[in-house]
Amino acid sequence: MPDALQRVETALTAAIVGAGGIGAPPRLAAALQHAVFPGGARIRPRLCLAVADACAEDMPGLSDAAAAAIELLHCASLVHDDMPCFDDATLRRGRASVHHRFGANVALLAGDALIVLAFETLGHAAPSSPQRLAQILLILARSSGMPGGIVGGQGWECETDVDLGAYARAKTGALFAGATMVGAAAAGAEPEPWRLFGERLGEAYQVADDIADTRSGAAEIGKPIGRDLALGRPNAVLRLGLSGALRRLQALVEGATASIPPCRDPDGLRRLILVEVQRLLPKDTVLRAA
Amino acid sequence: MPDALQRVETALTAAIVGAGGIGAPPRLAAALQHAVFPGGARIRPRLCLAVADACAEDMPGLSDAAAAAIELLHCASLVHDDMPCFDDATLRRGRASVHHRFGANVALLAGDALIVLAFETLGHAAPSSPQRLAQILLILARSSGMPGGIVGGQGWECETDVDLGAYARAKTGALFAGATMVGAAAAGAEPEPWRLFGERLGEAYQVADDIADTRSGAAEIGKPIGRDLALGRPNAVLRLGLSGALRRLQALVEGATASIPPCRDPDGLRRLILVEVQRLLPKDTVLRAA
Numbered sequence: 001m002p003d004a005l006q007r008v009e010t011a012l013t014a015a016i017v018g019a020g021g022i023g024a025p026p027r028l029a030a031a032l033q034h035a036v037f038p039g040g041a042r043i044r045p046r047l048c049l050a051v052a053d054a055c056a057e058d059m060p061g062l063s064d065a066a067a068a069a070i071e072l073l074h075c076a077s078l079v080h081d082d083m084p085c086f087d088d089a090t091l092r093r094g095r096a097s098v099h100h101r102f103g104a105n106v107a108l109l110a111g112d113a114l115i116v117l118a119f120e121t122l123g124h125a126a127p128s129s130p131q132r133l134a135q136i137l138l139i140l141a142r143s144s145g146m147p148g149g150i151v152g153g154q155g156w157e158c159e160t161d162v163d164l165g166a167y168a169r170a171k172t173g174a175l176f177a178g179a180t181m182v183g184a185a186a187a188g189a190e191p192e193p194w195r196l197f198g199e200r201l202g203e204a205y206q207v208a209d210d211i212a213d214t215r216s217g218a219a220e221i222g223k224p225i226g227r228d229l230a231l232g233r234p235n236a237v238l239r240l241g242l243s244g245a246l247r248r249l250q251a252l253v254e255g256a257t258a259s260i261p262p263c264r265d266p267d268g269l270r271r272l273i274l275v276e277v278q279r280l281l282p283k284d285t286v287l288r289a290a
Numbered sequence: 291m292p293d294a295l296q297r298v299e300t301a302l303t304a305a306i307v308g309a310g311g312i313g314a315p316p317r318l319a320a321a322l323q324h325a326v327f328p329g330g331a332r333i334r335p336r337l338c339l340a341v342a343d344a345c346a347e348d349m350p351g352l353s354d355a356a357a358a359a360i361e362l363l364h365c366a367s368l369v370h371d372d373m374p375c376f377d378d379a380t381l382r383r384g385r386a387s388v389h390h391r392f393g394a395n396v397a398l399l400a401g402d403a404l405i406v407l408a409f410e411t412l413g414h415a416a417p418s419s420p421q422r423l424a425q426i427l428l429i430l431a432r433s434s435g436m437p438g439g440i441v442g443g444q445g446w447e448c449e450t451d452v453d454l455g456a457y458a459r460a461k462t463g464a465l466f467a468g469a470t471m472v473g474a475a476a477a478g479a480e481p482e483p484w485r486l487f488g489e490r491l492g493e494a495y496q497v498a499d500d501i502a503d504t505r506s507g508a509a510e511i512g513k514p515i516g517r518d519l520a521l522g523r524p525n526a527v528l529r530l531g532l533s534g535a536l537r538r539l540q541a542l543v544e545g546a547t548a549s550i551p552p553c554r555d556p557d558g559l560r561r562l563i564l565v566e567v568q569r570l571l572p573k574d575t576v577l578r579a580a
Contacts, residue, residue, distance in 0.1 A: 105448050109370075158396050
């Protein structure tokens with residue numbers, strides 16, 4: 001079995017090659033490639049595959065498709081988040097954002113195409129298990145759309161009176177919960193018990209990202225820092241101070257590991273989480289082993 | 291059995307109410323409502339239901355979901371098409387376009403949410419027939435995404451060197467073909483024989499729309515006229531003259547009716563088409579009965 005990252009890259013490559021096939025407008029096809037490769041850490045799809053493995057996956061092709069769909073939805077949200085009418089960010093993963101490189105019109109369509117491609121990727125893998133398809137489809141949709149998915153979270157950034165809890169749950173928590181839940185569903189396990197684990201991880205990820213936003217050099221995280229302050233977005237460091245944010249992160253990581261449902265390799269999941277959270281933090285910030 | 295339009299409105303209402311549920315950011319929820327209601331002629335979803343009926347539908351809930359999904363994808367494309375970075379249209383269906391009313395950031399998210407909602411709507415109806423779900427899912431994705439769906443068609447509008455055939459097939463033909471094919475698939479019939487019928491109808495619709503763009507008053511069609519000329523888009527009247535465009539439309543309608551696959555009520559479908567095409571044309575332009 002190839003390692004998780006390799007499986008994710010292979011599934012994403014197949015999806016993007018298909019989207020750029022016969023009849024594709026060339027600039028939009030290039031924008032899709034740019035939006036997805038080279039990737040970031042692919043945290044969400046690797047988490048999905050780790051959960052599928054912990055649930056003794058029996059249909060790896062379905063897990064791969066679910067993982068790729070989660071990452072495509074994430075990439076779509078980044079492309080649209082960076083657009084001039086949103087965060088107006090010119091830098092992403094250390095190079096030009098999609099709209100900065102291809103124009104806002106192409107970026108708009110690229111995000112749309114990635115959302116559709118996420119569902120199409122799932123559809124291609126589905127004939128092997130139509131029963132699991134409907135479940136995975138609904139989890140993907142709920143974690144990315146309205147009211148409680150990423151799009152809903154981004155929608156709170158357009159309000160003057162913000163429900164901070166709904167905002168955090170939807171903007172980051174929903175897709176992490178989606179990643180753990182589709183991993184379980186693809187393996188034929190009940191997805192619901194995996195929700196809390198994913199939500200806590202998502203919140204931990206958000207706090208780690210907040211710390212990086214206030215502390216890292218731009219070169220280190222591949223995007224500008226201080227954006228939350230500039231855009232008036234909630235940030236755990238601005239609210240709790242650095243040591244308060246680190247304590248909060250520690251508690252969330254411990255809460256996440258405590259909420260791993262019974263499965264065949266909870267220790268493997270715990271190790272993965274600690275490595276991933278540490279990777280997000282600035283080099284001089286060390287988390288205690290959970 | 292309620293009539294087709296009523297079924298479409300009921301299914302769309304359920305979808306939009308769900309999307310605006312607990313945790314929804316209020317402005318984005320209002321934008322979704324504005325994007326979908328009051329609707330236009332709902333040509334695509336009514337065509338979908340007409341085909342499902344012609345194929346002796348046995349799961350009306352699944353047909354309704356497929357029809358609603360087609361219309362939600364269409365509405366999403368209109369919202370994003372109207373945005374400042376695209377056509378920059380302030381008027382749609384006789385009132386403010388979504389970005390003009392709610393801002394470009396909310397319009398961006400509204401289109402995203404509608405795409406996700408299309409797939410979610412299908413997922414809700416799916417448990418009744420998981421076998422048909424994968425087929426419908428793939429048709430929806432291919433007719434809306436890349437390379438050959440609406441998004442692909444819009445992508446050609448961002449190129450300097452345009453493949454006019456691919457552009458027309460993707461921009462309008464794909465979702466019409468999607469509408470006829472998901473109608474068949476929802477009824478348990480083979481969808482592929484219904485593709486050509488849908489494609490020809492899509493092309494006929496585009497020519498009728500081109501005629502309206504050059505001839506109608508803005509009040510009559512609910513959006514500005516002369517946009518194709520202003521935006522440098524292909525238009526059958528500009529290319530063939532009015533009488534040439536009308537001859538082309540006549541030929542396409544006849545071609546469409548000739549390509550209706552064997553089914554239990556081909557005459558009903560023929561009548562529907564003629565009424566719908568006539569409805570699109572300016573009042574002083576009359577099509578001969580096919």
